Amino acid sequence: MIEALFPLARPLLHGLDAETAHDLTIRGLSLLPPRRPEADDPALAVEAFGHRFPNPVGLAAGFDKGARVADALLGLGFGFVEVGGVVPQPQPGNPRPRVFRLTRDRAVINRFGLNSEGLDAVGDRLRARAGREGIVGVNIGANKESQDRLADYVACTARLAPHVAFITVNVSSPNTPGLRDLQGEAFLDDLLARVVAARDESGSRAAVLLKIAPDIALEGLDAMTATALRRGIQGLVVSNTTVARPATLAEATLARETGGLSGRPLFGPSTRLLAETFLRVGDRIPLVGVGGIDSAEAAWTKIRAGARLVQLYSALVYEGPGLVGTIKRGLLQRLKVEGSTGLAAIVGRDAAAIARGA
């Protein structure tokens, strides 16, 4: 139903500034009657982090920052939903406007700056839905003004881990000054150790994932993957938005806005980084491939590059919620052509070629 309405609603939504359109979308989703997603073909099922995902197509962080509509999003057919980013204290983020549609590039630039209702509000909503069907994770960050950023991640983990399937440690948002410095090896080692300890102390079995920036150098990736494996976290999310501005962007004026670029222009760089990550970790921990997925072809390429699960956000702005079903049908079609009974055999199969840029 909502999938069929999107083509009609799109010109209206795109006539509004991007944040207002997004707020309206969240409100619309919150008004939908509860609905169970249609059962997925078992060939799409994926095992990761101790869960059986009905399909590998997830919603990326940043869409439902306040965990207001996770169940409605699962009802659209996503195999899992990552809510947040959440930080401990409520914070407004950067002044508006802070999100821009680069329509001709099928891209988005945002500099929200981790605006969040804070841990209490989001924690209460997640607690209220705990035990319901559907895989929901949460993305956590640190307050801009925090004196102890490490403590912020620990507080989020302690509070939220009991209510979610996974926690994504976001040290890769480009919009909180200094946050990406936390990707440095010594700090990261300490951070992951403390987050894992906080998860264990909470009695929860939520998986801990680390989300990385597409702008890191390969030496940085070496260090991050080694630290992640050493600290026993359960997965890596590759990648967040980029501060780079490819010369190919058609929307030259908007491209000068400060913030993280996502959508189609991020596909190439984030997929190469994903492949490089797979070459380092293999199948020791699952990878979540995110960045510029806007078709079944793009999702299939992420899987060939090493993703066991995928996520998307920006393409929803342009394609609407029908994209989820389109991708799932396309993945099934490709499995059929290959004569393969499941996605596991495809994961990372072409990582070496994709890393070389082939």
Ligand SMILES: Cc1cc2nc3c(=O)[nH]c(=O)nc-3n(C[C@H](O)[C@H](O)[C@H](O)COP(=O)(O)O)c2cc1C
């Ligand atoms: C408006 C917006 C807000 C986002 N907020 C977050 C966030 O709070 N935490 C995070 O880790 N990633 C955030 N992201 C990044 C996405 O989760 C994703 O990694 C990135 O957009 C690439 O995927 P895409 O090309 O499919 O959009 C945000 C992205 C957008 C467009």
